[in-house]
Amino acid sequence: MAWKYSEKVKEHFKNPRNVGVVNNADAVGEVGSMVCGDALKLSLKIEPDSNKILDAKFQTYCCGSAIASSSALTEMIKGMTVDQALAVSNQDLAEYLDGLPEEKMHCSVMGKDALEDAIKKYRGEETDAHEEEDEGKIVCHCFAVSDKSIEKAIRENNLKTTEEVTHYTKAGGACGSCLGEIEDIIHDVRARMEQEQPSQPKESKQIIQKNKTEEKPLKQGLTTYKKIKIIEKLLKEEIRPSLGIDHGGLELVEVEDNKVYVRLLGACSGCAQSGETLEYVRNRIEEELGQPIEIKDLA
Amino acid sequence: MDISYFDNNATTRVAPEVKKAMMPFLEDLYGNPSSIHDFGGDLIKYVDVARKNVAKLIGASHSTEIIFTSCGTESDNTAVYNALKNYPRKKHIITSKVEHPAILRHFEQLERQGYKTTYLDVDRDGLITVEQVLEALTPDTALVSLMWANNETGVIFPIKEIGEALADKDLLFHTDAVQAVGKIPINLSQTKVDMLSLSGHKIHAPKGIGALYVRRGIKFKPFIVGGHQERGRRAGTTPVPNIVALGEAAKLALEGMDKESQAIRELRDYFEKEVQTKIREIEILGHPEKRLPNTSNITFKYIEGEAILLRLSNENIAASSGSACSSDSLEPSHVLRSMGLPFELCHSSIRFSLSKYTTREEVDYLLAKLPEVIDNLRKISPFTPAHLLE
Numbered sequence: 001m002a003w004k005y006s007e008k009v010k011e012h013f014k015n016p017r018n019v020g021v022v023n024n025a026d027a028v029g030e031v032g033s034m035v036c037g038d039a040l041k042l043s044l045k046i047e048p049d050s051n052k053i054l055d056a057k058f059q060t061y062c063c064g065s066a067i068a069s070s071s072a073l074t075e076m077i078k079g080m081t082v083d084q085a086l087a088v089s090n091q092d093l094a095e096y097l098d099g100l101p102e103e104k105m106h107c108s109v110m111g112k113d114a115l116e117d118a119i120k121k122y123r124g125e126e127t128d129a130h131e132e133e134d135e136g137k138i139v140c141h142c143f144a145v146s147d148k149s150i151e152k153a154i155r156e157n158n159l160k161t162t163e164e165v166t167h168y169t170k171a172g173g174a175c176g177s178c179l180g181e182i183e184d185i186i187h188d189v190r191a192r193m194e195q196e197q198p199s200q201p202k203e204s205k206q207i208i209q210k211n212k213t214e215e216k217p218l219k220q221g222l223t224t225y226k227k228i229k230i231i232e233k234l235l236k237e238e239i240r241p242s243l244g245i246d247h248g249g250l251e252l253v254e255v256e257d258n259k260v261y262v263r264l265l266g267a268c269s270g271c272a273q274s275g276e277t278l279e280y281v282r283n284r285i286e287e288e289l290g291q292p293i294e295i296k297d298l299a
Numbered sequence: 300m301d302i303s304y305f306d307n308n309a310t311t312r313v314a315p316e317v318k319k320a321m322m323p324f325l326e327d328l329y330g331n332p333s334s335i336h337d338f339g340g341d342l343i344k345y346v347d348v349a350r351k352n353v354a355k356l357i358g359a360s361h362s363t364e365i366i367f368t369s370c371g372t373e374s375d376n377t378a379v380y381n382a383l384k385n386y387p388r389k390k391h392i393i394t395s396k397v398e399h400p401a402i403l404r405h406f407e408q409l410e411r412q413g414y415k416t417t418y419l420d421v422d423r424d425g426l427i428t429v430e431q432v433l434e435a436l437t438p439d440t441a442l443v444s445l446m447w448a449n450n451e452t453g454v455i456f457p458i459k460e461i462g463e464a465l466a467d468k469d470l471l472f473h474t475d476a477v478q479a480v481g482k483i484p485i486n487l488s489q490t491k492v493d494m495l496s497l498s499g500h501k502i503h504a505p506k507g508i509g510a511l512y513v514r515r516g517i518k519f520k521p522f523i524v525g526g527h528q529e530r531g532r533r534a535g536t537t538p539v540p541n542i543v544a545l546g547e548a549a550k551l552a553l554e555g556m557d558k559e560s561q562a563i564r565e566l567r568d569y570f571e572k573e574v575q576t577k578i579r580e581i582e583i584l585g586h587p588e589k590r591l592p593n594t595s596n597i598t599f600k601y602i603e604g605e606a607i608l609l610r611l612s613n614e615n616i617a618a619s620s621g622s623a624c625s626s627d628s629l630e631p632s633h634v635l636r637s638m639g640l641p642f643e644l645c646h647s648s649i650r651f652s653l654s655k656y657t658t659r660e661e662v663d664y665l666l667a668k669l670p671e672v673i674d675n676l677r678k679i680s681p682f683t684p685a686h687l688l689e
Contacts (some may be wrong), residue, residue: 013606014613019679034643034682038603041681059681063605067679275412 005065006098012068017075018057029118031110033144038062038107038170040070042114044077046122051082058114065100066107072096073111082119088112090157090168105168109153139185140171140178147185154189162186227255227289234288239281250281258293260285303661305618307501308450308478308594308652313544314503320547321505324540332537333528342539349546353510356549357476357495358486366511366519366532367542371477371498372401374511375444377522377533378494379405381513382442382471383414384520389441389470395419395427395456396637398446399475403633415439424586425454425638429464436468443472447479447495451634451650452585453594455483462491471517477501477509481552482560482591493517499541503654504548508541559655564592567653570662571595577670579687584635584648598640598648601683602676607649610672616665620649 025043032039045055056074077085093108136146153168166173253261282295330339354362396418417435473494481502499508525534584596604620631645677683
């Protein structure tokens with residue numbers, strides 16, 4: 001654990017600004033719950049004519065970075081109009097704090113969600129935060145995250161992987177049983193995003209940082225012959241050299257549909273880690289073929 | 300300012316005596332005990348003394364029952380692996396839900412390889428019963444692996460009773476005693492355990508040394524293969540300085556156990572008594588008596604664990620939590636969840652663990668700072684009821 005946080009996060013954590021509840025608040029926004037492990041309550045004093053935020057206070061139940069990001073958010077939005085405040089993005093907030101660890105991004109999302117909730121209520125657009133939740137379907141039952149929330153996080157932060165979704169929403173961070181479903185949602189939402197903006201895909205910093213992790217296109221509908229070619233190449237160029245160091249080796253015996261039969265040779269056969277070796281080989285073949293396989297050792 | 304250290308279940312300070320004992324082997328006595336020449340070969344006698352001291356600490360009948368490893372995790376992994384090699388046809392293994400990841404992750408991996416697993420539930424006090432273990436047995440069971448004492452709560456399992464009950468069964472019984480060794484008396488000549496894991500850095504030896512006890516007569520298949528060190532049971536160059544250190548730490552632990560654990564218990568109990576008068580709405584977790592003398596796991600309602608730890612860290616106080624934000628996973632402590640604690644309390648729990656080096660001054664300093672930290676965070680929390688803030 002320790003301090004993975006920036007100096008600014010630490011400072012806001014040690015001396016949080018604007019803690020508490022605004023007297024006679026004009027708007028109150030709430031997200032999260034104690035069960036989820038994090039929650040945020042934001043109260044605002046708003047001048048009716050100018051729609052200017054005169055005062056903002058927060059209360060939170062969460063980790064250090066949630067306290068810091070709530071404190072920062074209240075500092076940022078004080079003096080802004082309601083519209084200006086709504087335009088504050090998660091990235092703005094993270095930048096204000098000189099960055100947040102990626103696994104803590106859900107904390108800054110939470111601040112923004114509470115702000116939106118407060119302003120919606122102020123404008124009379126929504127009466128109950130739960131109503132919005134009800135519209136969506138709960139995907140992550142551990143942290144009660146709906147598909148709507150996940151879609152929103154994907155769109156606003158240009159998320160591409162399940163890992164990023166977990167960092168931003170917590171969904172999938174506990175038991176992990178919904179990760180498959182999250183992957184489907186990402187696929188779905190990104191497809192729709194492409195359609196919506198066919199000519200100019202939105203490039204954010206995220207993309208620039210992450211273009212190395214672009215997934216390989218799936219090689220669907222491979223013939224057995226091609227599969228063998230691919231696997232042989234992988235064995236020759238990567239797997240055998242690495243096993244060779246251990247005076248071991250690996251022979252490809254047969255490929256049938258999704259079943260790959262191999263034989264572990266030399267020191268690898270009967271070695272304490274042979275289960276792990278097979279697991280590693282299976283993973284690499286799956287990555288290369290772009291489809292799940294079963295692997296059997298005939299040794 | 301000096302650190303006030305309440306994280307001894309994570310790791311401990313190296314005892315000055317231990318450091319002194321190992322130093323010659325970091326200086327002039329650097330030989331390899333596997334060597335033909337006397338300069339190296341003679342060092343084996345120091346390794347043997349250490350082995351005897353470790354055997355003595357856990358009441359093993361023969362020092363050859365001790366195999367030195369690199370850490371508790373390696374000992375655990377080796378024990379599980381060995382049980383499966385002893386019973387190649389059996390495909391069922393049993394453990395509890397509150398084990399260390401060194402066991403749990405290994406079991407999950409074995410599951411994927413086709414093994415059937417049973418994870419025993421614990422009760423609200425963190426305990427299991429002998430009956431639960433017996434009920435889970437099948438003719439196909441190869442291994443029962445249960446921790447002696449829990450790292451998060453300090454709750455002590457009835458290992459002696461379970462050992463008795465399993466004695467006539469055709470399987471192996473392993474215990475992860477990493478947290479128990481050196482803190483409570485262990486006598487394997489009277490406890491029917493087949494394999495036991497221990498770790499040096501929990502008992503004031505340095506990190507990087509552990510041991511596995513394997514009862515004489517049990518077949519052993521090495522987990523790490525290579526040279527013939529440790530009588531062919533654990534390959535890898537003999538880490539003489541670390542082994543000597545573990546031997547010295549074991550000797551000190553045994554000599555001081557009665558007096559020290561009494562003193563630690565008194566300090567822990569004093570802390571728990573005082574903290575309850577100073578801070579409202581807290582709960583001390585785990586069975587009140589069947590618990591290590593040094594461990595105190597407390598939930599502070601309405602606030603989140605990581606925030607507490609960071610605030611304590613600001614005050615130079617080291618403690619830890621198994622709760623959400625402290626680890627890479629967002630899931631609250633699996634130990635507390637298994638005890639049936641509601642999610643929100645699992646997020647709010649902090650573990651304080653003491654050692655023989657913990658002073659009354661440190662505890663008083665903690666008692667002076669903790670109420671302020673808790674109070675401050677409760678003021679920030681939206682869930683804190685008004686009456687707690689008055």
